[in-house]
Amino acid sequence: MTFIEKLKNRWTESQSLLCVGLDPDLNRFPESIKEKKDCYYEFCTAIVDATAAYACAFKPQIAYFASCAAEAELKAIIDYIHQHYPTIPVVLDSKRGDIGSTAKHYAKEAFVRYGADAVTLSPYMGFDSVQPYLEYEDKGAILLCRTSNPGGNDIQMLQVNGEPIYQHVAKLAAGPWNLNGQLGLVVGATYPNEIAAVRSIVGDLPLLVPGVGAQGGDINACVTSGVTADKTGMMINSSRAILYASQGEDFKEAAARVAKDTRDKINAARAL
Numbered sequence: 001m002t003f004i005e006k007l008k009n010r011w012t013e014s015q016s017l018l019c020v021g022l023d024p025d026l027n028r029f030p031e032s033i034k035e036k037k038d039c040y041y042e043f044c045t046a047i048v049d050a051t052a053a054y055a056c057a058f059k060p061q062i063a064y065f066a067s068c069a070a071e072a073e074l075k076a077i078i079d080y081i082h083q084h085y086p087t088i089p090v091v092l093d094s095k096r097g098d099i100g101s102t103a104k105h106y107a108k109e110a111f112v113r114y115g116a117d118a119v120t121l122s123p124y125m126g127f128d129s130v131q132p133y134l135e136y137e138d139k140g141a142i143l144l145c146r147t148s149n150p151g152g153n154d155i156q157m158l159q160v161n162g163e164p165i166y167q168h169v170a171k172l173a174a175g176p177w178n179l180n181g182q183l184g185l186v187v188g189a190t191y192p193n194e195i196a197a198v199r200s201i202v203g204d205l206p207l208l209v210p211g212v213g214a215q216g217g218d219i220n221a222c223v224t225s226g227v228t229a230d231k232t233g234m235m236i237n238s239s240r241a242i243l244y245a246s247q248g249e250d251f252k253e254a255a256a257r258v259a260k261d262t263r264d265k266i267n268a269a270r271a272l
């Protein structure tokens with residue numbers, strides 16, 4: 001089964017468009033978790049168990065693991081998700097982008113080493129930097145298009161040939177670059193107008209939409225701008241607002257509560 005098929009099945013099965021982000025920060029763990037040897041694994045698998053019922057996808061962010069030499073725990077967390085929640089896709093957020101010979105190794109890292117279902121990529125270096133990922137035909141590649149941060153304006157909004165660069169990226173991803181139908185796009189929840197513009201360009205292409213929760217993106221605006229005709233098409237990511245809903249020993253219950261609440265708000269907006 002391909003990443004896109006797995007995601008579509010999960011949208012239906014879970015009735016959820018919520019992607020739970022796994023951005024584990026040791027300083028924000030409850031005391032009982034901080035003490036454990038495999039604290040990243042313990043924290044993230046507890047969050048996975050608490051939120052799986054509300055999730056259409058999980059998105060571990062590689063920097064949080066690599067910065068503290070916890071790559072083995074990242075691999076174990078992805079294995080845990082595949083074993084215990086085999087219908088939930090894992091998107092490895094690593095935002096890679098490099099010349100083809102190096103990209104080949106980044107693709108192997110994401111799909112063979114970590115076993116992710118999809119990976120985030122920068123499109124900045126062009127098609128030959130994306131192509132090595134497409135050789136894994138059952139996997140997904142999600143290109144940065146209109147990112148959620150304020151600095152996204154610096155380059156993505158520049159006009160080239162009468163259109164902003166992010167729209168050019170959207171056209172490439174929906175057209176000539178999407179050789180086997182594996183591509184998706186990152187579009188920030190903080191920019192609902194641009195979500196709508198991207199949706200009108202790309203048809204049903206899946207969108208990864210970070211920026212609700214800690215970054216303050218408006219759920220109603222992003223959902224109504226981005227859903228497809230069948231009211232799916234989006235993985236709306238929230239990380240810190242769920243992970244650190246409580247830093248006390250009730251962190252699992254608090255994470256489940258916020259995940260459910262976010263899922264419900266998204267679903268209410270889908271019904272509008």
Ligand SMILES: O=c1ccn([C@@H]2O[C@H](COP(=O)(O)O)[C@@H](O)[C@H]2O)c(=O)[nH]1
Pocket residue numbers: 021023061093146147148149186187188210211212213214215237238239240241
């Ligand atoms: O445009 C982008 C692309 C990726 N991200 C990532 O999503 C999460 C957001 O975390 P929150 O705690 O929900 O703000 C994080 O891993 C970012 O690296 C993004 O925010 N914006």
